[in-house]
Structures are given as structure tokens and as C-alpha cells.
Amino acid sequence: MKKTKKKNKSTLTVSIAVIVAVIFSAAVIKGLSSAEKNSFGGEPFTEEATVTEKEAETTVPVTEAEKINEETGRIIVNPEQELWNLVVVNMGREMPSGYKPELKEILSTGYYMDERVVPFYEQMYLDAKKEGIILTPYSGYRSYERQERNYKNLTETYMSDYGLSRKEAEKKAATVILPPGTSEHNLGLAMDICNTKDSFAFTEEYKWLTENAHRYGFILRYTEEKTDITGIVDEPWHWRFVGTEYAEDIKNSGLCLEEYLQQKGIKF
Numbered sequence: 408m409k410k411t412k413k414k415n416k417s418t419l420t421v422s423i424a425v426i427v428a429v430i431f432s433a434a435v436i437k438g439l440s441s442a443e444k445n446s447f448g449g450e451p452f453t454e455e456a457t458v459t460e461k462e463a464e465t466t467v468p469v470t471e472a473e474k475i476n477e478e479t480g481r482i483i484v485n486p487e488q489e490l491w492n493l494v495v496v497n498m499g500r501e502m503p504s505g506y507k508p509e510l511k512e513i514l515s516t517g518y519y520m521d522e523r524v525v526p527f528y529e530q531m532y533l534d535a536k537k538e539g540i541i542l543t544p545y546s547g548y549r550s551y552e553r554q555e556r557n558y559k560n561l562t563e564t565y566m567s568d569y570g571l572s573r574k575e576a577e578k579k580a581a582t583v584i585l586p587p588g589t590s591e592h593n594l595g596l597a598m599d600i601c602n603t604k605d606s607f608a609f610t611e612e613y614k615w616l617t618e619n620a621h622r623y624g625f626i627l628r629y630t631e632e633k634t635d636i637t638g639i640v641d642e643p644w645h646w647r648f649v650g651t652e653y654a655e656d657i658k659n660s661g662l663c664l665e666e667y668l669q670q671k672g673i674k675f
Contacts, residue, residue: 476501479586484675486594491523492624492650494594495665495675498581498638501588502551508595510548518544521595524624524648528598531623540615545601545644548592555587597628597647608643620646621654626664633663 474483481501486494486508496502511522514529532542561584565576577586591597602610617627625648631641649657649664657667668675 493675496589513544516544518547520547527623535615540612542600544598546599548595551587554593558584558586591647599644601644613643621658624648624651624654626654626657636665637663
């Protein structure tokens with residue numbers, strides 16, 4: 408995608424980010440050394456935002472073995488399956504409400520991910536730092552309860568400030584903050600990486616990640632070209648762990664995670 412096209416969308420992205428920045432005000436960078444804080448930056452971000460109602464295109468057909476949440480109509484995934492690193496959650500697929508991964512803090516930053524992922528992120532962070540690149544963690548694991556609270560708060564805001572019905576407000580809120588259980592952050596497998604000085608897509612951090620992240624098992628999860636499939640807007644800051652055995656192949660394929668898994672016949 409040409410950079411000029413992304414620049415044209417910067418105003419819209421910033422507008423959405425203002426709302427999210429308020430909701431996530433507690434997610435300020437903490438626990439870092441003073442020296443690193445001076446070099447760390449953060450870009451206001453939108454959580455994985457749905458921009459299409461084509462949920463059917465973001466999931467595989469339901470099998471007899473799959474369970475459905477009768478309240479939400481979503482497939483309930485099994486985050487503890489053998490290929491846990493390839494589990495897909497989105498507006499059509501959610502994790503069990505009681506699920507919580509085993510967490511571990513990343514380099515005393517105050518941010519956490521699934522403990523199986525942390526060694527990979529830490530190694531990526533340290534290797535990038537040797538080259539003068541600081542991969543600032545901005546948002547890692549989020550609890551189901553926190554996700555639910557943020558989603559409900561934004562829904563209430565749309566109802567009170569814009570006079571929307573609850574159904575309309577929930578739909579609009581889901582374009583900014585995904586409902587609980589449908590975010591990769593709830594699984595502890597994703598990290599939003601930030602920089603306050605520039606739009607992240609035009610930073611050295613982003614360039615380094617596009618060239619090296621696959622070596623540590625991470626992929627760029629959401630791109631504009633795949634919005635119709637993932638249901639998520641372009642998010643250059645959102646990096647998802649899939650494992651070193653898959654990351655390079657997924658990157659080279661040019662496919663998003665859903666497409667790749669379907670092509671390979673891998674259940675997700």
C-alpha cells in the first residue's frame with residue numbers, strides 16, 4: 408500500500424484514537440527506567456476496530472464439535488488447543504469467559520503477555536534495542552473484565568452523548584473497542600507497540616518490525632488490504648504472536664491469518 412494513501416486516513420485514525428485514549432487512560436507506560444522512558448514514545452491507538460458486518464467471511468463453518476454462545480451467537484474457541492498460538496478470535500469467534508492465560512511480565516515494564524510468548528518478545532525487544540530501535544509496549548494482555556468494562560463504558564457514552572439506542576451504540580462501540588473475549592489482547596498473544604512522535608506506520612520501529620518480527624514469531628495482524636476478511640481496520644502497531652514455525656511463511660504468503668489457516672487446512 409502506498410504511504411500517501413495512509414496519510415490521507417491519518418485524520419480519521421486520530422479522531423478515533425482520541426476516544427480510545429480516554430477509555431484507556433490507565434494504560435500509561437510505567438515501570439520503565441527513566442532513561443528508557445525518555446526514549447519511549449506512544450501513539451494513541453484504536454483497538455482492533457471492526458469496519459464490516461461480514462462476520463461470515465472471518466470464520467470457518469461451524470462444525471459439530473464447536474460450541475456456540477447462544478447469547479452472542481459467536482463460536483467459542485478453545486485457547487488451550489495444541490496449536491494455541493494460532494487461535495483466532497474476532498467478532499464471530501470468542502474465548503470462554505472464564506479463560507485467563509498464564510501471564511508473565513515483560514522486562515519489568517508493567518505489561519504482560521502469555522508466559523509462553525514473553526521470551527520471544529523480550530528477545531525481539533533486546534535485539535532491536537541494540538540497533539537503536541525501542542519497541543515500546545503500549546498494550547499487551549487485557550482481562551475479560553477490563554475489556555467488558557471498556558466496551559460497556561463506550562456504549563453508554565454513545566447512548567448518552569449521541570442519543571443512540573443500545574443496539575446502535577453497541578454496534579458503534581464495537582468499531583472502536585471489541586467486545587470482551589473477541590480481542591487478541593484477551594488471549595495474551597498480541598502487543599500494541601507505539602511511538603508518540605510519528606504515525607507508527609512511518610517510524611523506524613515499524614520498518615524494523617516488518618523486516619524482523621517474523622524471526623521472533625510475530626506477524627503484522629491487521630492491514631487495510633485484508634479488512635474485508637479480518638473485519639479490522641489497518642493497525643500497524645498491532646503485532647500478533649503465531650510462533651517462529653509459522654510467522655515467516657505467513658508473512659511471505661501475503662495472506663492474513665484467517666486466509667493462511669484456511670488455505671493450509673489448519674483448524675482455528
